[in-house]
Amino acid sequence: MDLGLTPSELKFRDELRSWLKQNAPSKASLSATTTESPAEFHRQIRDWQRKLFDGGYAGIAWPKEFGGRGASFIEQAIFQEELALADTPETATIGQSLVGPTIIAVGTEEQKKRFLPGILSGEEVWCQGFSEPNAGSDLASLQTKAVLDGDHFVVNGQKIWTSFAHFADLCLLVVRTDPAAPKHKGITCLLVDMKSPGIDVRPLKMMSGDAEFNEMFFSNLRVPVDRVLGKVNEGWNVAITALSNERANLGIGLYVAFKRNLDEVIEHARKIRRHGRPVIEDPVLRQKLVQAYVDLEVFRLNTTRALSTLNKTGVPGPEGSIQKLYWSELNQRNAQVAMEVLGPYAQLTDFEGGRIAYNYLRSRGNTIEAGTSEVQRNIIAQRVLGLPRSY
Amino acid sequence: MEFELSKPQKLLQKSARDLFARACPATRVRELMATDAALDPKLWSEIADQGWLSLHLREECGGLGLGMVDLVAVAEEMGRACFPGPFLGTVWAATLLAEAAPESKHLQALATGEQKGAVALLEPEASWDPADVRLQAVKSGAGYQLTGQKSFVSDADVADVILCVARVGNELALFAVPAKATGVSIRAMAGMDATRKLFDVTFEGVVVTADNVLATGDAARAALDRSLQVGTLVTCADMLGGMQWIIEDAVEYAKTRQQFGKEIGSFQAVQHMCADMLLWTESARSAIYFAAWALDAEPASAERAVMTAKIYTSDASREVANRGVQVHGGIGFTWEHDLQLYYKRSKASEILFGDAAFHRARLADVVFSS
Numbered sequence: 122m123d124l125g126l127t128p129s130e131l132k133f134r135d136e137l138r139s140w141l142k143q144n145a146p147s148k149a150s151l152s153a154t155t156t157e158s159p160a161e162f163h164r165q166i167r168d169w170q171r172k173l174f175d176g177g178y179a180g181i182a183w184p185k186e187f188g189g190r191g192a193s194f195i196e197q198a199i200f201q202e203e204l205a206l207a208d209t210p211e212t213a214t215i216g217q218s219l220v221g222p223t224i225i226a227v228g229t230e231e232q233k234k235r236f237l238p239g240i241l242s243g244e245e246v247w248c249q250g251f252s253e254p255n256a257g258s259d260l261a262s263l264q265t266k267a268v269l270d271g272d273h274f275v276v277n278g279q280k281i282w283t284s285f286a287h288f289a290d291l292c293l294l295v296v297r298t299d300p301a302a303p304k305h306k307g308i309t310c311l312l313v314d315m316k317s318p319g320i321d322v323r324p325l326k327m328m329s330g331d332a333e334f335n336e337m338f339f340s341n342l343r344v345p346v347d348r349v350l351g352k353v354n355e356g357w358n359v360a361i362t363a364l365s366n367e368r369a370n371l372g373i374g375l376y377v378a379f380k381r382n383l384d385e386v387i388e389h390a391r392k393i394r395r396h397g398r399p400v401i402e403d404p405v406l407r408q409k410l411v412q413a414y415v416d417l418e419v420f421r422l423n424t425t426r427a428l429s430t431l432n433k434t435g436v437p438g439p440e441g442s443i444q445k446l447y448w449s450e451l452n453q454r455n456a457q458v459a460m461e462v463l464g465p466y467a468q469l470t471d472f473e474g475g476r477i478a479y480n481y482l483r484s485r486g487n488t489i490e491a492g493t494s495e496v497q498r499n500i501i502a503q504r505v506l507g508l509p510r511s512y
Numbered sequence: 513m514e515f516e517l518s519k520p521q522k523l524l525q526k527s528a529r530d531l532f533a534r535a536c537p538a539t540r541v542r543e544l545m546a547t548d549a550a551l552d553p554k555l556w557s558e559i560a561d562q563g564w565l566s567l568h569l570r571e572e573c574g575g576l577g578l579g580m581v582d583l584v585a586v587a588e589e590m591g592r593a594c595f596p597g598p599f600l601g602t603v604w605a606a607t608l609l610a611e612a613a614p615e616s617k618h619l620q621a622l623a624t625g626e627q628k629g630a631v632a633l634l635e636p637e638a639s640w641d642p643a644d645v646r647l648q649a650v651k652s653g654a655g656y657q658l659t660g661q662k663s664f665v666s667d668a669d670v671a672d673v674i675l676c677v678a679r680v681g682n683e684l685a686l687f688a689v690p691a692k693a694t695g696v697s698i699r700a701m702a703g704m705d706a707t708r709k710l711f712d713v714t715f716e717g718v719v720v721t722a723d724n725v726l727a728t729g730d731a732a733r734a735a736l737d738r739s740l741q742v743g744t745l746v747t748c749a750d751m752l753g754g755m756q757w758i759i760e761d762a763v764e765y766a767k768t769r770q771q772f773g774k775e776i777g778s779f780q781a782v783q784h785m786c787a788d789m790l791l792w793t794e795s796a797r798s799a800i801y802f803a804a805w806a807l808d809a810e811p812a813s814a815e816r817a818v819m820t821a822k823i824y825t826s827d828a829s830r831e832v833a834n835r836g837v838q839v840h841g842g843i844g845f846t847w848e849h850d851l852q853l854y855y856k857r858s859k860a861s862e863i864l865f866g867d868a869a870f871h872r873a874r875l876a877d878v879v880f881s882s
Contacts (some may be wrong), residue, residue, distance in 0.1 A: 122805045123514050123582055130513075195513055387880065401880055408869065411876040415823050418816075422798035429515035443791050495780070501790055502783030506763050509778040 165287035170243025179241040205377035216240035218248035227351040248289035250280040267296040276342040286335040299371040310356040329482040372424040439504040449487035456484040525585040532593035545706035550596035560625025574623030580804040584749040591753025596707040601667030605629025611735035613725040630671035630783035640866035658715040668711035686726040705860035751829040758836035792828035826868040
């Protein structure tokens with residue numbers, strides 16, 4: 122065991138750290154939200170991505186021949202950690218971590234030339250049209266239909282929970298092209314221009330008040346056949362490739378954000394007095410706060426261990442489900458501890474900028490998005506432990 | 513960066529697993545636990561010959577000069593085998609001697625397994641906090657006289673030497689007491705885990721010679737703290753091995769046991785219990801091996817890391833054992849099924865060196881003071 126960084130990894134970190142000091146806008150300095158001014162939010166994402174691009178930090182995980190940096194998994198983790206420590210705004214993450222690597226893996230030469238540069242420079246922001254009202258955990262039962270008409274596919278149907286669709290330029294859209302085939306066959310992936318006629322985007326408000334995701338309705342949307350990603354009717358594997366890139370998320374950025382939240386709650390617990398003493402001296406809440414510290418620390422160690430394995434094998438495995446299950450439930454528990462520490466103020470949506478109430482509400486979605494906790498447990502049981510499939 | 517066992521460590525762990533699979537199957541565990549000391553002298557000399565009692569100690573102390581990760585890797589296999597007998601008492605005592613008084617004549621004998629040891633810390637009040645030690649040592653000639661009672665002492669009945677944590681006035685002090693010394697009496701306590709035995713040890717005017725006064729004051733406390741960290745991690749590793757056995761056993765059962773015409777492992781309610789067991793086991797593994805590494809390589813994080821490991825593993829081990837029984841249904845609740853051995857050992861280990869609530873209180877003092 123050796124948990125230290127090599128000299129070249131340390132150099133990468135130090136250079137990045139000083140670059141961030143010069144160039145990174147802090148999240149707090151940004152005024153626009155996805156809800157109130159999506160156009161402004163869009164501009165912020167693009168500007169930040171452009172800066173990363175100019176600094177040589179765009180697509181750090183991509184191979185160099187496609188304009189990336191060819192960073193090792195360790196360097197990718199350092200990158201995520203440093204961005205989180207600098208509290209930078211969101212990047213154009215769907216394009217960079219999900220669509221781009223999939224185009225690199227299965228796209229045509231023309232598609233690579235057309236789409237990869239725009240992802241790296243931030244010129245084009247992507248969304249992913251996967252889930253449907255009747256295809257959530259069971260994604261393969263999706264029904265949005267695409268019918269070939271000359272050299273175009275004509276798309277009709279509906280997607281839901283599509284993050285950033287209200288300002289995205291492009292969409293990786295998963296559709297059914299052969300309704301007669303078994304459900305995992307007959308699926309195709311399309312690269313769709315969001316400005317095409319026939320797309321109606323309606324923002325969906327979350328219980329936290331944000332409108333981060335949307336419904337998308339398609340009526341006779343025409344997509345040229347050269348925008349098929351991979352092969353017609355073999356899109357399921359393309360979608361799975363894209364999702365495995367999503368689950369390869371290395372977790373360390375989340376750790377940094379969660380740690381910042383907990384440290385803030387601990388500071389509140391020192392200041393707020395109840396029963397004639399600071400809350401941090403309340404024996405019950407003190408135990409809960411330190412358990413939050415322990416759970417977070419174990420998350421950090423699990424993340425480090427998973428990174429070590431990934432660095433060796435090169436392939437993210439189904440063990441990623443353990444990480445997802447762990448952090449989503451941890452974040453909910455810790456958000457509840459924060460509510461107990463803050464007391465009546467915790468419910469106020471404008472206390473301390475509303476962060477405590479927001480984190481509590483937002484964390485409720487953690488065990489649903491990107492695969493529910495139940496689906497994660499199914500994956501662990503069936504693909505890691507080898508128990509029989511139940512569906 | 514490498515967060516896993518090295519090749520030699522993997523080989524070491526495999527040889528431990530093979531040895532226990534061969535020499536210590538569950539039938540043998542049951543025979544031994546029915547005896548007073550649960551000691552198999554032949555197996556004891558085998559592990560002593562391998563150097564497993566002192567893997568982590570420096571060579572001049574009689575150890576192999578390896579590290580805590582190596583010790584933890586072997587202790588994990590002991591937990592997996594439910595290995596009965598006095599391993600903990602001797603390892604803890606040897607560690608304490610190596611820290612407090614490496615020149616002591618008892619150290620080599622314990623490190624090589626020639627003698628067995630025990631550490632007497634808890635008193636009838638049963639607190640794992642050294643600040644609660646009250647047993648008094650009174651100056652007597654060149655040495656001291658000890659009077660008082662110790663409880664929950666692991667492996668005292670087979671110990672050749674008992675290390676007694678006491679007080680001289682207000683100062684903490686460590687003494688080595690030959691178990692046969694006049695005034696020492698040992699009585700078994702009825703712990704639910706029959707694989708590792710606990711004892712009351714009474715000292716009645718026991719005379720300790722000057723060469724058996726190991727350390728006093730801050731030096732005594734520092735040596736005791738370090739030995740407690742080592743003992744705590746050995747106990748965590750024992751729990752980890754037990755968790756690993758339980759989850760493998762439960763998954764195997766879920767794949768074969770049929771109800772309603774199907775393997776019960778195809779039901780999501782059962783699958784989800786197994787998934788949680790894996791999450792807890794693997795998370796405990798991360799916490800334990802990090803703490804073992806930190807004890808040698810990153811002293812600044814070691815104190816927090818050991819407490820974190822004990823807090824997480826104590827709760828996780830209990831929950832894994834609970835789910836293990838639940839997956840099995842009725843058969844898991846029987847005396848006949850080996851799960852009960854692991855279930856009770858898990859509970860004893862949860863308590864040993866302080867449970868999660870105890871360590872949360874201590875860790876809070878460290879984390880929230882900074």
